[in-house]
Amino acid sequence: MRATHSIHGGIHPVEAKALSAPGTVLDAGIPDKLVLPLSQHIGRQPEVIVEVGETVKGGQVLALGDGPMSVPLHAPTSGTITAIDDRAVPHPSGLTNRCIELSCDGNDDWVALEGLANWREIDRTALISAISLSGVAGMGGAGFPTAVKLNSPATQPIRTLIINGTECEPYISADDTLMQIDAPAIVEGAEILAHIVNAEEILFAVEDNKPIALAAMQEAVDASESNCRREVMSFPTKYPSGGEKQLIEILTGLQVPSGGLPAHLGIVCQNPGTAVAVREAILMGKPLTERIVTLTGRALNKPGNYRVRLGTPISHLLAVTAFDPKDNQRLIHGGPMMGFALESSDVPIIKTTNCVLVPTEQELPTPPPAQACIRCGLCAEACPASLLPQQLYWYARAKDQEQLEKHHLFDCIECGACSWVCPSHIPLVQYYRAAKGSIVDTRAEKTRSDRSRDRFEARQERVERELAAREAQRAARRAAAQKKAEQGADDDPIAAAIARAKAKKQTAEDPLGAPAGNDES
Amino acid sequence: MSFIETQPLLAALIALLGLGVTFGAILGFASIRFRTEGNPLADQINQILPQTQCGQCGYPGCKPYATAIADGDAINKCPPGGQETIDALADLLDVESMTLDAEHGEEKAPKVAYIREEDCIGCTKCIQACPVDAILGAAKLMHTVIADECTGCDLCLDPCPVDCIDMIERKTGIQHWRWELPSDNLIASDRAAA
Ligand code: SF4
Ligand code: SF4
Ligand code: SF4
Ligand code: SF4
Numbered sequence: 001m002r003a004t005h006s007i008h009g010g011i012h013p014v015e016a017k018a019l020s021a022p023g024t025v026l027d028a029g030i031p032d033k034l035v036l037p038l039s040q041h042i043g044r045q046p047e048v049i050v051e052v053g054e055t056v057k058g059g060q061v062l063a064l065g066d067g068p069m070s071v072p073l074h075a076p077t078s079g080t081i082t083a084i085d086d087r088a089v090p091h092p093s094g095l096t097n098r099c100i101e102l103s104c105d106g107n108d109d110w111v112a113l114e115g116l117a118n119w120r121e122i123d124r125t126a127l128i129s130a131i132s133l134s135g136v137a138g139m140g141g142a143g144f145p146t147a148v149k150l151n152s153p154a155t156q157p158i159r160t161l162i163i164n165g166t167e168c169e170p171y172i173s174a175d176d177t178l179m180q181i182d183a184p185a186i187v188e189g190a191e192i193l194a195h196i197v198n199a200e201e202i203l204f205a206v207e208d209n210k211p212i213a214l215a216a217m218q219e220a221v222d223a224s225e226s227n228c229r230r231e232v233m234s235f236p237t238k239y240p241s242g243g244e245k246q247l248i249e250i251l252t253g254l255q256v257p258s259g260g261l262p263a264h265l266g267i268v269c270q271n272p273g274t275a276v277a278v279r280e281a282i283l284m285g286k287p288l289t290e291r292i293v294t295l296t297g298r299a300l301n302k303p304g305n306y307r308v309r310l311g312t313p314i315s316h317l318l319a320v321t322a323f324d325p326k327d328n329q330r331l332i333h334g335g336p337m338m339g340f341a342l343e344s345s346d347v348p349i350i351k352t353t354n355c356v357l358v359p360t361e362q363e364l365p366t367p368p369p370a371q372a373c374i375r376c377g378l379c380a381e382a383c384p385a386s387l388l389p390q391q392l393y394w395y396a397r398a399k400d401q402e403q404l405e406k407h408h409l410f411d412c413i414e415c416g417a418c419s420w421v422c423p424s425h426i427p428l429v430q431y432y433r434a435a436k437g438s439i440v441d442t443r444a445e446k447t448r449s450d451r452s453r454d455r456f457e458a459r460q461e462r463v464e465r466e467l468a469a470r471e472a473q474r475a476a477r478r479a480a481a482q483k484k485a486e487q488g489a490d491d492d493p494i495a496a497a498i499a500r501a502k503a504k505k506q507t508a509e510d511p512l513g514a515p516a517g518n519d520e521s
Numbered sequence: 522m523s524f525i526e527t528q529p530l531l532a533a534l535i536a537l538l539g540l541g542v543t544f545g546a547i548l549g550f551a552s553i554r555f556r557t558e559g560n561p562l563a564d565q566i567n568q569i570l571p572q573t574q575c576g577q578c579g580y581p582g583c584k585p586y587a588t589a590i591a592d593g594d595a596i597n598k599c600p601p602g603g604q605e606t607i608d609a610l611a612d613l614l615d616v617e618s619m620t621l622d623a624e625h626g627e628e629k630a631p632k633v634a635y636i637r638e639e640d641c642i643g644c645t646k647c648i649q650a651c652p653v654d655a656i657l658g659a660a661k662l663m664h665t666v667i668a669d670e671c672t673g674c675d676l677c678l679d680p681c682p683v684d685c686i687d688m689i690e691r692k693t694g695i696q697h698w699r700w701e702l703p704s705d706n707l708i709a710s711d712r713a714a715a
Pocket of ligand 1: 372373374375376377378379380389390393418421422423424425426428
């Protein structure tokens, strides 16, 4: 095996992965109702093409992608559309967003699906569009439409495909489970992905705390054929090794430049769940309608990895996992490091939900109040992106956007390592998230105001031009009248009539007589 | 004996005068040769103003107010810009920041105009009022606002004879939500969320 490299910083929080018993998948069943938010990915919301009252089958398209940065949404089972309205969705804001409610009939009838068995002969654009039409969006967390990530321009050839099975965040074992039970499917999915991006090598990355998954992946690679050089790589467990840029450095020793993308180094990373979803989309024509979710935490009596239909309300899953509310006061979407608290269990599982954490108070205590920064520098030691979290914190408080950008705020991957080590319990990441948001807003407002300035000035100019033209016209008319008066009655009446007609015609032809509204075109 | 030795004072004076004239000439030439168009300070100020063009500052648009600030007017008269703009102006002009002058209005969330199309009679009055040409329509035909161009200045409301224009909040919904800066008195905050 090739040597791996180490990254700056990182931490070793309690892993607690055994709690969810990686390696076994349980079935969460079909609830009475599914709630499907239209936005389950980064990018534009798809357009609904079904109506309330319509009966649908599993796999049927409910909403169509609107442009390249949008993916469609499919029915996870058969039933009737009973509502299309705004509901609570898993989002840190706790705000509502447009959702489709599907009342399941329990029959789980599906539309006929058709795959592309001869994918090796099919052109990459056709494969990418098949992936997009199957609604696949990155399942590792961010939810970037997979098709967009695969569609790198010809000027940026991809050499290496990395299947990121690091899963470094504590508690979560969904990818571990998938690798243990379905390694051949991951390997085949990776093969399809490598074919699409025309990669020469595929690296399967697994942290060394997952020996069973590692062995399963190695076995699946050994048992299959490939045109690519393939390697299963394992490296020491450390949080957050699974960050895209961090993982690339661990595997290749290369650093993705600040503000750059892995594609700039000829690398693309995909999650094992995404690889399986791509395989199903291509080989079977099956859209993304379910996923493995780690349901864990000591407030659950039956934690584990469950196969869950998208849209399943978390309240249903709490019942399935025998939730004991006695000692619990928080519900977390995602893991303990990067997840966010949910306000209610009335929100559905979406494409990016890899974990729902339901801890007891002893297990994950509510953090004590934040104290003043003592400038200990532990945060800088822990930061995997080699940033200066303490400086960023001061600048975020001072709202100094210039300094924040100078100190590479946008390279922060929001891993929470700095907050985790901070002896003063300062919620550092929240400062960075807020600062990023306000910088993004400031940039957008600046573009907007620049455009308004141009439009305002263009309009000023036009108004002035019109005024001047009208003034000139008035002056010309005045001069003509004066001339006529001077010439007096002894003038030739016929010539005078011609002059009058000419003057009239000229005024009629003048476009400036038209209403201002015509300038709008 | 040279002139410098006989008349040192006069010589020094002549030398200084000569230097003065030479550099004066260079400066004078440079000021003509490298003259910048318009008023650079006013332009810099105008870059900061929000370009809503609403006139709440008492001037007919942001640029006139920018010129007025460059000439010494107060920096706290622009409600759409709010505190952020005042701070940025104070920073640029190196003066003490102040709070918004309430006489000119209060800071509000950005809005866009929305024409209730079924009520619009196509009078074109709003088009004439709009400082950024954000309204489309022709006489006696329904009008509509290009939401991306509308600055939310309110100027089209008054001229509308049938009151069919509403101002709605521009940044609503989940896409516009942003994390809040934790409050400064350092209260307990959700660590899992942070
Ligand atoms: S770890 Fe916390 S207390 Fe220490 S320097 Fe960083 S922010 Fe300050
Ligand atoms: S959250 Fe950002 S600043 Fe903090 S350790 Fe992670 S990358 Fe560094
Ligand atoms: S008050 Fe209105 S017109 Fe005046 S500077 Fe502010 S946005 Fe521009
Ligand atoms: S549409 Fe109305 S509110 Fe919007 S910029 Fe024009 S006049 Fe102002």
